[in-house]
Amino acid sequence: MKKLQFYIDEIIDEAIISAIAHQFYGEYEERFDRIPLAVRADFLKYLHKLYEKERKELHLINQRYNRRIRSISRAENIATLGHIHQKLNELAGEIFIRTRSVTEINQRCTKYRDLLTLKVISLTRLEMEKDFPRPHNTFAWIRMGSTGREEQTLYTDQDNLLVYKNPADKAYYTAFAKRMVENLSRVGFVKCKGNIMPTNKKWFATIDEWRQKLHGEFTDAENLVDLIVLTEAKYAGGNFPLANTFIQETHKALKSYHASFQAIAKATVLMPIALTIFRKFKTERKGEHKDMLNIKSQGWLPLIMLILLFCFEHDILEETNTIKRIKALERMNAFDTEFAEELMECYITLTEYKIRAQIDFLKGETHEISYFINPYKLSKKDQSKLKKTLSTVEQLQRLAASSYSISDDSL
Template identity: 35%
Template structure:
């Protein structure tokens, strides 16, 4: 039972006109007791998490591997107690930030010192929305005139070390070991400039631009970061590329058919399942990302972007509240399935069998998918129906 439910249960008996002041004080004492119990539980979690961060900041690679393992178990334990998506995001994102910073610090001590650079988080790390299982999504910027060979060696050491710790390499190659995601500040600016002018013939694809929209400073030189960050509003200046980005998310079919029937894979290894990423949370997260960038919103968190779009009256209060609920439903389900996969020693997969959900969770999943469809229709009207600009 949540704190809210506990207090409501106590206060349903609180009727001043029918109780003496002593009886009312007795009820208030009960409420304060429940609040104190909740506070003590939260303080213990905070203390345990802070111990992890302190240990990570002083660990070697062998110790980091153990700490990352126990950090994930800590996130599982907290999620089992609270079912809070934001708890998992905080523990996994800030915990892995600390791991990455420590690995970079050790690499700098062993191979450096390096010329000024900045290591930038992308993807779920950039949005601070990491869950129990994730891969590496980073880019590297270094000062003009620095030798790329030095940073190639640095990137290789950091990426390999993070994999050894337990943060797997990105299958799509979005890592500084790939020269596409590693260069000087001027070269980064030139890539973005050329892509804005040349469109599809430029050095970056529309997908690359969407990935860059989640950029978040992790560690390094703040001047380099500000120079790079100043280019972020320009990512949506090429109208043809923006149209391609929007269409890819607005018109992506969701796995919900007539009368709320789930559309499942018909064959292959995932027969009878649906992809909770491509058919669920990804269209929501990416479409909100695009809308936020188009409306010059300087946030990377999906929930903060939704809030900012509501404040700018791009989204109605009702739709924004429904999208927040949809986000929590979909990511909560993802974390629940990740937890089961981790505990069973299985590989991370975005495919789920909705028949394994209880009727209430099936209803919640349908609600979330319908709200994403509503967002798609709304974005279509805004951007292709003359409502934008």
């Protein structure tokens, strides 16, 4: 039977909720079999108080969240958006501590950052009216990275590109891109360390120039990282038909890059996982991170990349979200249901560690976000779970090596 937590968004409705409630009630009846009526009544009375307290608290959190969401459209300046963003991050952290639902945090953070981006676009266009005549034609703002995968968490940076239609609008959109990057930064979207932003000419062009780029400079081995980034392209604002044209053009180009993906596959299969051949944790031997492992680079990132590779092999380009990609691969029989759920559990477990690190930073408990953890400070149960998670990622690496015909000699 499929695990409900991985499919709840697809099937949840009043009938499902009712069935779960009846299941809980059935457990109560079983536990209280042959227990006197008075004891049952007292138990149910106390249980009702606990449930009602929980229900009210959850309702209040949702109310606060929805108020903040509605306030985005009413914001009149960038500073206000920055304040709203901060409060929404705090609320998302509070919700995660309460539910430990990684997928919920992904969905909520992606939703409010999408709305914030749209509002920043609107305010930036108003700013532009003071200094520039209206452009001749339209543009599209494209999101990539965790935003493109709809896997936003409590910390975000900018991974965007800009495509516009008319070459005559270059001066306008050059200035617009610069203001957008600065305004997003002020709202709390940290500037990308890899410079994947439209202030970098690599990520700024007309639709015709993008066609040339996609079938030209992005095809060589030096641009493999850029190629990977483009697999996560999603509409963020501006003209949707133009964005869709760009994304479809990207998919068309990706299908012609099989040789490049062979190189990506080899690099991904070689990514180190934080396990030794004896199934012990592989940790740093010296330095400030002695006895620690990096949960992001030695677990989470290889998983994300491996799922991408399998999607490319099976021509799954429309999906960018990791969980949805795994489900799509399951539907195509690339993975059986059991292994697909193990992979989804891997994503949940590894992302949970990332979110915990972000919460520690937001609380001021750490001076920077670090994805290094000391696995030996975890409980025995959590150590065992993490080892199983990393072992499953290794298993996926072996499958990828076989699928892409990467021999042991070439590794």
